[in-house]
Amino acid sequence: MSRGFKQDLFNQFARVGKALSNGNRLELLEFLAQGERSVEALAGVSGLTVANTSQHLQQLRQAGLVASRKQGLKVFYRLSSNDVISLMDSLRKVAEHHLADVEHLVNTYLTVKDKLEPIAREELIERVKDDLVTVIDVRPAEEYAAGHVPGAVNVPIRELEAYLQQIEPGQEIVAYCRGPHCVLAFDAVAVMRDKGINARRLEDGYPEWKNAGLPVEVDSDE
Amino acid sequence: MSRGFKQDLFNQFARVGKALSNGNRLELLEFLAQGERSVEALAGVSGLTVANTSQHLQQLRQAGLVASRKQGLKVFYRLSSNDVISLMDSLRKVAEHHLADVEHLVNTYLTVKDKLEPIAREELIERVKDDLVTVIDVRPAEEYAAGHVPGAVNVPIRELEAYLQQIEPGQEIVAYCRGPHCVLAFDAVAVMRDKGINARRLEDGYPEWKNAGLPVEVDSDE
DNA sequence: CTAGTATTCAAGTACTCTATTGAATAGTTT
DNA sequence: AAACTATTCAATAGAGTACTTGAATACTAG
Incomplete structure (x- = not known):
């Protein structure tokens, strides 16, 4: 049981890692660090198609990194908490150092x-x-x-x-x-x-x- | 140029994310957080084959998360710095919260x-x-x-x-x-x-x- | 109700990742 | 040099991922 538990737990953590494993998603996160943005706006700055952007955003949401809110026709995404900014900082620091x-x-x-x-x-x-x-x-x-x-x-x-x-x-x-x-x-x-x-x-x-x-x-x- | 630069930079950061995108690698990192370990020892605790463990370790090294040292027949791996522990902590925190x-x-x-x-x-x-x-x-x-x-x-x-x-x-x-x-x-x-x-x-x-x-x-x- | 818009869904293809296997390398012991 | 050990390399099948395209959904405005 103890082995299964650990395995399961690390797999959950890996879901967050997966979300961070793509440059486009990291770019989206950086824009979201500035505040709420619509899918269209995010597609614009990242240079991705709207459909593709939407799919990346859903992956980020499943990993618990972003949250969304619907207002009229538009869906606004935002970082789910400041912990995400800290995580990005850590990632950057490690990448820069190593x-x-x-x-x-x-x-x-x-x-x-x-x-x-x-x-x-x-x-x-x-x-x-x-x-x-x-x-x-x-x-x-x-x-x-x-x-x-x-x-x-x-x-x-x-x-x-x-x-x-x-x-x-x-x-x-x-x-x-x-x-x-x-x-x-x-x-x-x-x-x-x-x-x-x-x-x-x-x-x-x-x-x-x-x-x-x-x-x-x-x-x-x- | 600015766009290409950013794209490249985020892809580099994504390499670190990729390394964190697999439960087995995270488990290896956790063991390494305790100190230097040989490939064999790491294979033992993680339940992976030696060859598979070796390949995961090489990915971690390419992402700059671990470093290695050869001593006689054995190769000892270690975390490349304490920043990696902070990164793991951030990851855990986000995963737990979200x-x-x-x-x-x-x-x-x-x-x-x-x-x-x-x-x-x-x-x-x-x-x-x-x-x-x-x-x-x-x-x-x-x-x-x-x-x-x-x-x-x-x-x-x-x-x-x-x-x-x-x-x-x-x-x-x-x-x-x-x-x-x-x-x-x-x-x-x-x-x-x-x-x-x-x-x-x-x-x-x-x-x-x-x-x-x-x-x-x-x-x-x- | 119809036309229009922002987003999401679904399916397909090209590509990448994981784990396995068996062979190759590098160092040790005899 | 031969036998042995720890690790790495190379090739492969199967699973998963990224991006594209076109259709579906959900909401708004007329």
Whole structure:
């Protein structure tokens, strides 16, 4: 009995592992870490067909990672709890530490990585309090509206150049987006440094900020 | 480029998820959480053939979860870092919270669960300091020898009855084994309660204790 | 009630994973 | 060198997974 029990139990845990065993599902989870999304929206950002997205979402639900809610025609999915964010973080940490390929990828795509030293959440909070930095949220407007770091200005990548015209010279800028590997913030910092602006990125993104229990601001007209 | 990068990155993370997507591999990881083990030993405890075990271990290695070392004829595998234990913990936590089946399983096999309130590590440390409890390690002798909670007595399940003859009545006993779902400790507590002994189990097991940075004792003659 | 929309279901194909088997390799002992 | 042992490799059958396509469902708006 004891053997059967353990076997059964590990098989249950493996169901969660299975859900995490596909890159597309992990991408869906990352988007869901920012808040509720419809199937259509998720299909859009992931580049999958709607039917395929729906099937992946159902697998995630069966593994207990996401939950859904129907409103009118649309079905909205969300992470079933913050434990899922912690799990994703653990996964990322292990992958980063132990998969040489991940490091290689990051170095290939983000060549100036070393020069973009990230700023920690705690340090950012201090510097914002002392009014030393401007925080910009480089995600698309709709993601920003669904929740963002208090006081952050929404500057989607396309609007970055225009935005930079109007800032005071010498002002330090911190950019963040969807998470520690979201390229938007890397890109933004690279652009700003190019122009001689003192820019850094937050070490991780909005989902982690929210998950850490820090205050968030929501635009209620969404 | 940004899309390709993200896709690639998530596929790398998915490699780790894949490694966690099979119950046998999770069982192997749990054993490895206790320390280095040879392929043969791992095949023994998991009930798999040696060839099959070897192949699973290679998958775990490719995912960066385990590392190996050759000594003479034998190859010893170990977890590649403590991050892996944290990852397993996250996985367990999510599975427990969100999979109804896990709860069902635990309740089916461990019917007296509610009566076996676990004791937390911190509380145990206090009570040991005040000499209020005896700690017993119900794992097999070889696992105990490889590392155990300081001051714990090794009482493999088969020797439990004999051991209980010689304890003072009224003494409180805390049992632990391999982790929060290791049935050995549940069984031991059930047996002792049957005999009217004041027994509880530690909320988790040796791997978690060690991982929490608490002191451990090793029998050097192993 | 009809037309339209968001999502899910069902079936099919190509692909991948698991466990088994027997052979190959690398190291030890005699 | 020959016999032996622990592990790995290679090939295979069977089960499971991913993505596509087209139809079905469930809800809304007219």
